[in-house]
Amino acid sequence: MKDKVAIVCGSSRGMGRAIARKFAESGAKVVMVARNEENLLQSMREITSEIVQNGDKNVMNRVMAVPGDVTRKEDIERVVRETVEEFGTVHILVNNTGGPPAGYFEELTDEDWYRAVDLTLMSVVRFTRLVAPYMKKQNWGRIINMTSMSVKQPIDNLLLSNSIRLAVVGLAKTLALQWAKYGITVNNVAPGPIYTERIKELSWARAKKEGITYEEALNLWVKEVPMGRMGQTKEVAELVTFLASEHAGYITGTTIQIDGGAIKYVL
Template sequence: MDLGLNGKVAIVSASSKGLGKACALGLAREGAKVVICARNKDELEKAKTEIENETNNDVLSIQADVTNYDDVKKLVKSTVEKFGTVHILVTNAGGPPAGYFENFSDDDWENAFRLNFMSTVRLIREVLPYMKSQNWGRIINITSVTVKQPIDNLILSNAIRMSVIGLAKTLSLQLAKYNILINNVAPGYTLTDRVKFVIEQRAKDTGKTFDEVKSELAKDIPLGRLAEPEELANVVVFLASERASYITGATIPVDGGWIKGVY
């Protein structure tokens, strides 16, 4: 299938590592001009070189913190200066800290809101004029399985990410007339640096091996294993493509069957 992504301009936020980087690489493999960002400059340049070497595409890297509105504006402005427009936006950010209701102050809630909700609002706001004027756009928000089934000690993620789902569903109704489609993906446990770190910590705390802890996590996953970042990226790349022309307002789990609910 030709995905029709050759020459499309794609911004993937929070993309020097993990899910964001896998999405940027997947889009670049299909010929998209990709813009990546992260806070740490060295890691960002490493990712840029890796994607360029593998795809022979020119990648634009912009050091940016998605919680800072000036940085978000700079990211989109630099993209348009270099590539002329934006066709595809993949919103991603770091995850809020784990913990229970009693652990978090107002500041913690507001930080999570800025990190996972306001970053999405601002990125979308900055790209919309370009998508509207070309009557074509794809927005994909990376959320989490927590939007379908809460995880006990992730109250910030469980609560704040739901607002992204409400935002996307509302925008899907209003942006359809501009041929701008907006969807969410909900990754389950995926072997990124962040998850490897969590497994290492748990192994250290419990005296178990890395593989033992990984197997314990996999016990609740019908497919019996954690995902590779590329498996999430494959879904994002399809949603970003010409071929995903009749999907909008959806939230698609990529979780190996972990979510037990029907909807």
């Protein structure tokens, strides 16, 4: 990972933050992206000071925060432009953002669908389009899309996630085949329940709605997980860092689940 330039979207908290931290720890130059500037800067400061404490002072020159909304074309252009101005190129792109809202088919409007397409699919299309020329030119690239176990096993009330994330998987497979000749790998990561701020917020909301305790709401996530627990963000970061590294050069076009065994299908 040393001196590889990575853009990690949605990295002020949750899985994105853990990925940014692991990349930085592994010697990469990291551009962190999220909408809320204050939270993003706070996360960047925490990450770099932890790594400095572990003896790597140089990390201060390797991590940069660029606030931006991945649903906005202009913001994506600015993130890539500022990355290239600062670090010269892009080697690794991690497409990650908030999840589309829950909802059953009968509840969802055209607006909900279009917003979810912008958030989940077009953000990947636009970022990928802008970084690909650098990856092709240097004959090396890693594109990793954070999706969900919903791409392998639909989740009851997550219609938008179940539907639109599959477009990302189809896109990734196609690009993996077409761009292998440029040394670019394209893979998807499909997490099951991972203990992040999002899961905590959803659990508080569910507890309130269903009149159960927060702990009971948390336990509902692991009911279907053979490991009997949620995943940790650092476990996800380990997998993504491996996929982004030299070691994973022969892995492309895959969708790798990290779910404690939650997906029950054989393939």
